[in-house]
Amino acid sequence: MHAWFSGSNVTSIRLVSRYGPCSPFETKELPSLEQILLKDQLRVNYLLKGVAKSSTDDSKVSISAMDAGEEYVINVSYGTPVLEQTVTIGTGTDLSWIQCKPCNVCYPQEQPIFDPSQSSTYAVIPCNSPTCSQHQGSCSSSCAYNFTYIDGSNSSGVYSHDRLTLSPNDTIENFLFGCGTDNKMVFQDAAGLVGLGRGNLSLVSQTSQLYHSVFSYCLPSTSSNTGFLKLGEPGDDSNTVYTAMQTNSTFPIFYFVDLIGISVAGQQLAISPSVFRSGGTILDSGATFTYLPPSAYEALRSAFQEQMSAYPLKPPNGILDTCYDFSGYETKPVPASITLHFGDGVTLDVDSSGILFDDCLAFSANQVVDTGVIGNVQQRTYEVVYDVGNERIGFAPNACS
The missing domain is CATH 2.40.70.10 (Acid Proteases)
Incomplete structure (x- = not known):
């Protein structure tokens, strides 16, 4: 049936x-x-x-x-x-x-x-x-x-x-x-x-x-x-950029993407693509934050802190170890921009709402395995398209009502 x-x-x-x-x-x-x-x-x-x-x-x-x-x-x-x-x-x-x-x-x-x-x-x-x-x-x-x-x-x-x-x-x-x-x-x-x-x-x-x-x-x-x-297929995907969907035999049910790099404030960090590719990167709707291989996270944290050096740090909150004290500011500062780079030239500019979570950098190191996870905070405001038949994943900005 x-x-x-x-x-x-x-x-x-x-x-x-x-x-x-x-x-x-x-x-x-x-x-x-x-x-x-x-x-x-x-x-x-x-x-x-x-x-x-x-x-x-x-x-x-x-x-x-x-x-x-x-x-x-x-x-x-x-x-x-x-x-x-x-x-x-x-x-x-x-x-x-x-x-x-x-x-x-x-x-x-x-x-x-x-x-x-x-x-x-x-x-x-x-x-x-x-x-x-x-x-x-x-x-x-x-x-x-x-x-x-x-x-x-x-x-x-x-x-x-x-x-x-x-x-x-x-x-x-x-x-x-x-x-x-x-x-x-x-x-x-x-x-x-x-x-x-x-x-x-x-x-x-x-x-x-x-x-x-x-x-x-x-x-x-x-x-x-x-x-x-x-x-079903998006009606107008003229502003959608597609990256290849990866398959991982260890986790065949998950959606993997070929993350190869990260930029902070427009400057790509000196991280070898092999750091991300060794364990692959899962795109997940359920995880809140993004988890990176430790060396990649350390490079991101260092560059982000450098760009945000005008703002006082406050103690870490669990796995979120880069947190800021904005209590003296009338409006919260816009955080330094973060861009994710994929293997086929596709880039994803993380929406400003997806960079800080409770005034902490919404990224962490995955200390258990070298597989990365892109969480839902970093996907905010994008239409994320899973074209399973054609094995590709698309991103279209400013899509939510």
């Missing part, structure tokens, strides 16, 4: 910060910087779990590794009749899942938990189906999944099919997802997540005939602004 579609070949869904005024959640309290830093370290450890183990004190974090940094949410609907569900998006996973009744263990969520018995289009994946064996489901009476994350939290339930409604005019029939009845994590009111990774379970893969394996998003500059998640 394969997914089939009705609607247009491009659909756009409003994307908002879970903590901003547009968030559907009642609890909009921002986590502390300490929580964000710990969450982000869990997130990066989760991404690189093949070679890295968590070195943080996980007991301090009440949010799971999968949720760490997943700050942006969209509304979609499951079932017939439709039940709206607010879910996070994630480029670091392929399986989409939501909490389902009857819950053995479920965390509190904002909307009613999905009840498959109330949907006329719901079906479980049978044990003996090729779909079950293809996705390595375990079997008793139906095809089960169990995802365990690095901090010990997990989601488990059954592989299922149902109608997924992305907008009033765009529906996907027989969408394959996880119906989770055991969800041991604190997921901050969201019903689950939509997986946008490169695996064949992802929303991107399942809708490839309709949306041609293209999706994009724009993450807003502040939590008060809105962005979007778009499925």
